Amino acid sequence: MSDFPLFQTGEEHEELREAVHAVAEDKIAPHAAEVDANSEFPRAAYDALRATDFHAAHIPEDYEGVGADALATCIIIEEVARVCASSSLIPAVNKLGTMPLILGASEDVKRRYLTPTARGEAMFSYGLSEREAGSDTARMRTQAVADGDDWILNGQKSWITNAGVSEYYTVMAVTDPDGKRGSNISAFVVHADDPGFALGEPEKKLGIKGSPTRELFFDDVRIPGDRLVGEPGEGLKIALRTLDHTRVTIGAQAIGIAQGALDNAVAYVKERKQFDTAIADFQGIQFMLADMAMKLETARQMVYVAAAKSERNDSDLSFFGAAAKCYASDAAMEITTDAVQLLGGAGYVSDFPLERMMRDAKITQIYEGTNQIQRLVMARHLLK
Structure with a gap:
């Protein structure tokens, strides 16, 4: 493997995060519970993401896209997933569907299909x-x-x-x-x-x-x-190269879900009282929160490093993409489960978003290659 890479979320990345955060809170979060309850495609989220060019920001400027780098794309997915995992699949799957074209298609095919996707006229x-x-x-x-x-x-x-x-x-x-x-x-x-x-x-x-x-x-x-x-004959090669890049975005989705769960859990334990004191004052609760935050920040660092490698198309991207997706999704499942536990009975009912986040987290361990497959990818890289 190469030396451990340095990445930096520059001022433009943090400004992007603030912008996506605002859109997510204002336009996406209010509909998240209804979208889940009714199994409805999140049209309001799609409209909001298209209006702000966050729906397919990864598409290069040559095809009328924003040309967001891999880290910026992860930040978009992360911030949307923090409030609604279903909505975060709009930018994530637009990247998944178009990445084979970006990696392997002719210029004519790229222009014909990437351009309408960048404009928000089509999804992939x-x-x-x-x-x-x-x-x-x-x-x-x-x-x-x-x-x-x-x-x-x-x-x-x-x-x-x-x-x-x-x-x-x-x-x-x-x-x-x-x-x-x-x-x-x-x-x-x-x-x-x-x-x-x-x-x-x-x-x-x-x-x-x-x-x-x-x-x-x-x-x-x-x-x-x-x-x-x-x-x-190049299809499977292109498909697997695509997954090297897009597994990083599933890691971003996982840390977004986990962040949303942690945020909700922290807010709840500061307000909830038992034995005449806020349960946030109990050492056992504090230890759980610390462990949740530690796992989340570790996962975030792995995802951001993998995103930097995706942007550079590093030779060890397969390992880092698999590792980031695997670790972040496992962490998201653990964090959302602990968040439900911290809310007790309230965590188990749909009045709070924790049970939805726990259910949503599970798929991140399965799609774009199960975490068992990710471990095989990593092992093969180590042993080759």
Whole structure:
């Protein structure tokens, strides 16, 4: 591994944090409980994020984007997730869906799709996982067969975040069934209105209920050849490189959720009285809070370091991206669980946001690679 990198949140990063914090408090937090209770896409949050260019800030200026660096993008996701994890998936999944294009697409494809996303005219989703190809992505069965200059796409994708609200989908498919495993997969852009493309029913989930999760179905979907992302056979390589960068954003989402839980817990224990004193005065409570804050700040440092490595595209990004995502999501699960405990019965009911934050935290340990897979990624980096 390289020497431990230095990063610095400059004045512009802290000004950005203040701006996103204000938008989150004013426009997103008031709707978070309703979005969760009704499993509704957070339209108010989407409108607020588009109005402030926080919906897809990572897109370069060449394509009418803000050109936010990786750390700035993490700060946006973190601050939104602090009040509503579902809403934080708008900037996070826009980055996930478009990152394959940024990494591997032709200039024409980039300009055609990144520009409307940057303008807030479209959202992007990412289609990699299948029912029998989750952790083992190379085992996917979705296929695209060449037909002249076009491709005919058939198959299915599972657990696709923001499916149904996105206009575009980056989809991986086998294009050479007899080719070498992992080198026989290509990436395509699918449009929501392509004939033969259909969506499954929204999944009923434990958390992030405001972000729809659905299956994608492809029945002889004709994809023009100019929608290929990269060269044929490069799809899985691009997909895995994408995850190296976007796992960092899941770490940012996790620390945002954890920060929101800690903030709520601190406020509650300062007001709640037992035995004629605020429970914040009890040493046992103070020890819990200290441990929660220590885990959170450790996770934040890991995420920010990984973000700096993502920006530089360092050779050890795979390790740091996996480590940041894994540690931050484990910490978020522990912190939100402890926050519920600190509120006691109040933490268990939906009058307070802690039970929602605990439910939302769980998915950060699962998507974009389970934390067991993250540990394999890290171990392989160490052993290679």
